[in-house]
Structures are given as C-alpha cells and as structure tokens.
Amino acid sequence: MRTLKTYMLILPISAVTLFVSLPRGATAQLAIAEVIKAGIKKVIKAIDLKMQRLQNQTIWLQNAQKTLENQLSKLKLNEIADWTEKQRNLYGEYYEELWKVKAAISYYKRIKDLTERQVAIVDEYKWAWKLFQKDKHFTPDELLHMGQVYTGILEASVKNLDQVLLVVNSFKTQMSDAARLEIITEASRKMEENYTHLRQFNRQNSLLSIQRAKSVDEVATLKEIYGIDE
Template structure:
C-alpha cells in the first residue's frame, strides 16, 4: 500500500511539473518571456552542469525571436494590401508550422531538463539540449530567410501597384 501511495505521489508530482511547464510555455508563446520562471523550477532537480548550460537560454532566446519576428513580419505583410488572401493564408500556414515546431522544441527541452521525466545522464541531457538548439536555430534561420523572401515579394508587388497606378494616371483611368 505504501508503494502505491508513493507511486501516486510521484505521478501527481510529474503531472504538476508538466502542467506548470505547459502553462509557462503558453506564456512564452504569448510574449511573457521569463527564463527564470520558465525553467529554473524544473532545473532544481537536475545537476548544476545541466542547470547552467548556456544552450537552455539560447533556446529560449531563439523561441522569443521566432515569435517576435513572425508576428512583426506577418503584421507588416497583412497590412500592405498588395498580397492576395491565398498568399496571406500560405504565409500564415508557414508561420504556424514554424511556431508549432518551435513549441515542440520547448516541450522536448522541458522533458530533458526535468529529471523526473526522462532517465538520462548529464551528458545525454546536454546532447539532447544541443539537438533541440540546432533544430530551433534551423527554424529561426528558415523564418528569417522566409521573411526576407516575403519582403522582396512585398516590395515587388508595391512597385507593380505603383506602376499600374502611374499608367492609369497617365491615360486618365
């Protein structure tokens, strides 16, 4: 009976960690970035080497950049009035895919740095954190390249619209 009680307590503690982690990740997605609150609770039970690993902060910074950059860029693209609804829908789907992938990265990070979730030694945890960092960095690089391409398209469309307007003005239409 005592073992069952211990198992149930461990399950409850694990559920609390996961619930709290999801709440904090949601706050990150909404722009409430607080590295201290997000992961230090889970790191309390992980070795100091993992706790202080710089890639954890780098991952959070990359997530913050992804959210900030895609919001800013989408707002600019949507307000320009030169892209069609199909194009904006496509852009929105690309951003949603990048964002969901980055949230998956944060879920994986939370699992890795919370010792009760996975049985890993410190080296395995550091390697897993490095993999998450590489993946989220790739997403950020892709987002930036996509935003550059979308900006070029936006400028071309603006020039095209200005050219059409000039021709209309010239011919009195």
C-alpha cells in the same frame, strides 16, 4: 510564392500544447504566438530562479569544501588515522554534489539561451505577420499560405520547447548527461533551423512586395518598413 521548407501542421502532445481549442485564421495565429511566448517567458523566469538557487548552492558547497580542506590541513596525521575513511567519504559526497550542481548550472544556461531563441522566433513572426496583413501587394490566397507556413513553424517551435522542458525536468528523474546533451543539441539545431527559415521566408515576402511596388517612392517606403537596405 515559394517556401523554404514544408512544415507539417501536426499538433504536438504535451503539457504546453493548447492549440486545439484556439480559433482559426489570423486571430488564431496571434493567439498561438501569445500562448507560446507566455509559456517561454515563464520557462525563462523559472530557469532564472533555478540558476540562482543552484549558484547559491554552489557557493555553499565550495565554502563547505574549503572549510573541510582547512580542517584536514590543521589536523595531525595520527589524529586523522581513526576517521580518515569517514572524512574521505564525506568529502567525496561534497565533491560529487558540487559536480552535479555545476553541471546543472551549465545545462540551465544553455537552456536559457535556447528559450530566448524561441522568443526571438515569436517576435520575428509577429513583426512580419502584422506587416504582411496590411500590405496591399499580397492577395488573400498568399496571406493564407503565409499563415499556414507560420503555423507550421510555430508548432515546430513548440515541439522544440517540449524538448527543452524535458531536459529541465530530467534533473528530477534519471537521465544521463549524454542523453541531456543530445536533447539540447538537437533542440538547438532545430531552433536555429526554424529561426533561419522564418527570417528567410519573411525576407522573401518582403522582397516580393517591393518588386510589386508601383513607384520609386513606394519602393523606398517599403524598404524602410521591412528593413531592407539593398
């Protein structure tokens, strides 16, 4: 069996890394998947809540900005003369805050898309791994190899998730938009890479099983199980 990419089995150091105490073997694979998926779902839920708060804040700021503009338009120029600078500063604060909120919403939407891709990675893994373990066409050594590849992909996905969480937490600390964008872009690239390699690896193994089938009926059954149309 050939692998599309070599995944180093290195444990990432982060708040969401819980793999050290997990058991080995097939049980460990499923346990890792559940831990990752549970963590990702929590992130998505948290992001949904953040987005809702940010959207509400955006509406409030937009209304405040509109109210301010209306007030300014109703006042006479001579009445504005004494406090123009003060109002300009106030308006500027509203505008700056509004810009920050809109930027944050844009980031959270992209982050949510990334975490949903992580969920797809876990789902793809679990679907294929359960089928391959029951498939009589694979030897124990081949299943062990699959498990090692899956472990590498899953651990790589955790590193990607760590980067996503870094961007989420960056709104509490000092980080430039350029730095956020760079992290999101790199995490997105790696997630898509992991997802593509995982699907290719699963398809490769599915086709291998079909090639080892002993009859036409068995081939048809395996194609249906693995969703192979050709």
